[in-house]
Amino acid sequence: MTTSRMRAEIDEQPDALARTIEALLPRASDVGLLARDTRQVLFIARGSSDNAAVYGRYLVESHTGRLATLAAPSIATAYRSRVDLSGVLAVAISQSGKTEEIVETLAWAADCGARTVAVTNGAASPLAEAAEVALITEAGDELAVPATKTYTTQLAALAVLALGLGARVDRADLRRAPDEVRRLIAETEAHEALPAIVAELAAVQGVVVSGRGIAFGTALELALKIKEACYLHAMGLSYADLLHGPIAVVDERTPALLVAADSGPTLPGTIALARRVRGAGARAYGIGGGDGLAGACSRALPGPDLPEWVAPLGLIVPGQLVVEALARDLGVDPDVPRGLNKVTQTD
Structure with missing residues (x-):
């Protein structure tokens, strides 16, 4: 069987990450200088980049002591509201750097008083040119529509951003990724x-994908990949939200796919959720979470041997491999999902 472009790009991720980390670690000080008079971070993104932003938000709040939030671009592009963003570091994330809504929202943030950073794989893109500091990822050309290496290199850039903001972590962990x-x-x-x-x-029509905290963005990204590449219903939820009602959808016809780092404060809750899912007669599949999550699940794949703060760079990878193989098993070309383009424009 011919190897899909998506599968080939999954294999390119170690080299893409190594190039990106080597290029961007020296830029951490530039981020620190730009952000010295700011107190909070505003992430601007859509799609897979928005899932990367969720990782950035949890990382910044848990390890730098700054408030971080996700922007609603329509406030800038549709409502055209004026918001006081003095003291804010606006971080726009786009793999191409060409999504007009994201470029416009970053310009709006600057006009409202924010300092600006871009995270993009497009060195000469409008987004890179609009930002005061541009963190250019080194993923190379990505031809498959589902983002793989551009997503993981965005995570690496956000890890560097957190280091620039003073995250109390060991940067050697990032170099090991x-x-x-x-x-x-x-x-x-x-x-x-x-x-x-x-x-x-x-053999199922839908799946619930869940994680919490720093792993939550991974759950959202994996759910998105299942939807866009396999055409299955996939609900990405924090396990805290899942337990507030949607847990009722998990049954013998709707399994749960649970993601967690091998350590960290949300791991015990993920293990408990796996046991509850199986207790309800449903299948629970684990990615990461060490022996504890593997033992609580019906089936499990290993995660990265990395501390929680940087684990998402590897945690998504087994999920990408599941999605690519599942798409082919279902007779879907994972490289060109129907109705999607590499650069998505929204109003």
């Missing part, structure tokens, strides 16, 4: 649970 992703790709591909999970997901 490319090799860990390389190991994880090989281990997942050879893991006996991969074809079993794919076969079982191919």
Whole structure:
């Protein structure tokens, strides 16, 4: 069977991450200088970039002591409201840097008093040119519509952003990420649970994907990939929100896919959720979470051997491999999902 472009780009992630981290770590001081008179962070993004922003938000709030929020671009582009953004660092994220709504919203933020940063794979893009500091990822050309290497390199850029904002973490953990992703790709591909999970997901119409805290963005991104590349209903939820009602949709016909770092304060809750899902007669699939989550799930794939703050750079990778294999099993070309383009424009 011919290898999909998506699968090839999954394999390119270790090198793309290594290039991005090497290029951007020296820029952490530029972020720190720009942000010295700011007190909070506003993330501006859509789609997979918005899921990366969720990671950025949790990372900034948990490790730098700054308030971080997600922007509603329509406030700028549709309502054209004037908001006082003095003391705000606006961070716009776009793989292409060409989405007009995101470029316009960053310009609006600057006009409202914010300092501005761009995270993009487009070095000469309008978004990069609009920002005071541009963190250019080194993913190379990405041809498959579902974002893989552009997403993980965005996460690396946001880790550098957090370092620039004074995150109390060891940057050596970030440097280990490319090799860990390389190991994880090989281990997942050879893991006996991969074809079993794919076969079982191919027989259902929907799945709930859940994580919490720093892993929440991974759950949202994996749910998005399942929807756009496999055409299955996928609900991405924090497990705290899942327990407030939507848990009722999890049953023998709707499994749960749970993601967690191998350590951190949200791991015990993820393990407890896996046990509850199985207790309700549903299947629970785990990604990451160490032996604890694997033991509580019906089937599980390993996650990265990285601390929680940087684990999402690897945690999404087994999910990407599941999605690519599932799409092909369902007869869908994962490279060109119907109705989607590489650059999406919104009003």
